[in-house]
Each structure stands twice: as structure tokens, then as C-alpha cells.
Amino acid sequence: MSDGPSVHGGALRHAPLRAPHRMVLGLSLLPDESAWLELDADWARDLREKHRLLAERRAQVFGECPGSGPAQAEVRRAVVAALRTHHPGRVTGDDHTLDVPELGETLRPAEAASQLELASRLVQEDLCVMERDGAGVWRLTAASVCFPTRWDLPSKIGQPLTAIHDPVPGYRAALGAPAERFFDGLRPGRIAVRANWSLVDSPALFQPLHGNRAGGAVCRENVAERVWLRAERQTLRRFPDTGAILFTIRIHRDRLGALATEPERARLLADDLRTLPEDLARYKSIPGLREPVLAFLDEVARTAR
Numbered sequence: 001m002s003d004g005p006s007v008h009g010g011a012l013r014h015a016p017l018r019a020p021h022r023m024v025l026g027l028s029l030l031p032d033e034s035a036w037l038e039l040d041a042d043w044a045r046d047l048r049e050k051h052r053l054l055a056e057r058r059a060q061v062f063g064e065c066p067g068s069g070p071a072q073a074e075v076r077r078a079v080v081a082a083l084r085t086h087h088p089g090r091v092t093g094d095d096h097t098l099d100v101p102e103l104g105e106t107l108r109p110a111e112a113a114s115q116l117e118l119a120s121r122l123v124q125e126d127l128c129v130m131e132r133d134g135a136g137v138w139r140l141t142a143a144s145v146c147f148p149t150r151w152d153l154p155s156k157i158g159q160p161l162t163a164i165h166d167p168v169p170g171y172r173a174a175l176g177a178p179a180e181r182f183f184d185g186l187r188p189g190r191i192a193v194r195a196n197w198s199l200v201d202s203p204a205l206f207q208p209l210h211g212n213r214a215g216g217a218v219c220r221e222n223v224a225e226r227v228w229l230r231a232e233r234q235t236l237r238r239f240p241d242t243g244a245i246l247f248t249i250r251i252h253r254d255r256l257g258a259l260a261t262e263p264e265r266a267r268l269l270a271d272d273l274r275t276l277p278e279d280l281a282r283y284k285s286i287p288g289l290r291e292p293v294l295a296f297l298d299e300v301a302r303t304a305r
Helices: 010-014 043-056 069-086 115-120 161-165 171-185 256-261 263-274 278-283 287-302
Strands: 062-064 098-100 105-107 126-132 138-144 191-200 228-238 245-255
Touching (some): 010 191, 043 115, 069 126, 115 138, 161 171, 245 256, 256 287
Antiparallel strands (some): 062 138, 098 105, 228 245
16 A cells, blocks of 8 residues: 655645635636646556555445546546646557556556546546536536545535535535636636645545544654644646536645644644634544644744744
């Protein structure tokens, strides 16, 4: 399993720390497509983990609705084109045969059970396709989510945008209408990006359930090593042919101890954590980690004074 990530500072770079905590969409536009997909030194290892999950737990990490084929195919073409243009050498061959030299694989789109699954086998991002139904409601019609953060894909397939996020305390009131407006107004050719963060007690990419697995084992003495800052870098892109929106999720994680040399970020995370509403903290499975994490962050933050 991919439980030993290389340290790239990705979570520290992407986590949107706000003090006090605020629930906002936090969207901005990427300058161009070159910044859309993120590939790093863990690319091959993460893809092997995806392949394992798709083979062993497919029903848990992949789902699709009837009729989503055209949108899936449009996504697959865009992913392959972006890799060829901005990450040359990762994928070679033509539209009929795709070679992935680093993995020693050959993929044939015409033979793939799902075009979205094929696309997901090429990138570290998880991929979610949203389409409007006949009533104009945005629904999740296909998804490959191998690296969830305490999230259950099978219960989300086919669900409307707001219903998907209903378990998030405060989402419907604060973000439901703005998110719908953004989806309606997103134009092809523009790629939006946002991020969020959580604290977990495992570096595992595949974390489908709520709750901390280590529970009370985390304490002040081991918190720097045992707790991970996990950030999701998310992008949204609308496609011209089908009108579908692709929602990508790229996981970055760093040990909490990486903040030992980042006192200002440690202070921001502590302030964000202290002002996080209690129901949202429970949703993020944070209460069991809060005290030792805050003790560590406060100690680091004091070094900046």
C-alpha cells in the first residue's frame, strides 16, 4: 500500500488555513491547463495503489450511472491530451493504444470497461463527473474515488450536488446556493481550483470511513509523527461537448511535524482549529486529536514571537 509518501510539502502548500475558521467556496482560476493535473515523485506508486483498489474494491471506489458514457469519454480524451502536452513521456502511443512506460502497461480505450476508470488510472487525482439532469439538477453520474477522505462513494452516485454534501455541517446554508450558481456559470476553457484540509492519524491514501483509527493512541509526545495534515486540492472544469463538469481531487499529506519549521502556519492552523465549529470538528473526526495537536502547534507558534 502507498502508506509511505514522499515529503513534498504538498499539504502545507495547499491547505487553506483561515483564522478564524470560515466556510467559503474559496475558488480561484488557474492561469492555464498546464497547472490542472499535478504529478510528482509518487506518481507511479500512487497509480499502482489505485490499480490495486480498482481490482480488489471496485464497487467501493468506482461507480457510474447509465448514460454517462459520452461525458466519461470526453474526460478521458482531455486527461490524455493534457498528459501528452504538459507531462510528456508519461503516456505514449495513439488514441487506440496508450502506453504507460513507467508502469509497463498498455491501455486500449476501445476495450476499457469505463472511460473514466481508464482516465483515473493515469493520474493521481480522483475524478468525479457531474452532469445536469432534465430538471437542471447537477448530479454525480460517474466517479473514480480511490483516495477518499472519510467519504463513501457508493452512497453518492446519482445524488444531487447539495445532497452529496448534506453530511457536511453548515454546507447547505453557507455553500449550497453559491456552489449551484458556480456550477451553472462555469464556462468551458476555465479551470477553477480550491482546497480544504483535515487531520488524520494515518498517511493511507484510501480512507473511506469516519473516525480515527488510532483513537487515544495519539498524545503530545507522538503527535508530530502520528498525525497527518491532509489537504485536498480540488479542480472543476466544464467540457464543451457534453456540458459535464469534472471535479478532481488530489490528495497531499504531510506529517504534522513538518510544521515545526513553519511557526506562522502552525499559528494559523491552531487558530483555525480552535474556531472550527464543534459539529464540523466531529464530522472531520478531529475531537480525539485536538488537544495534542493544539499543544504541539502552540509550542511551535511561540518560537515566532
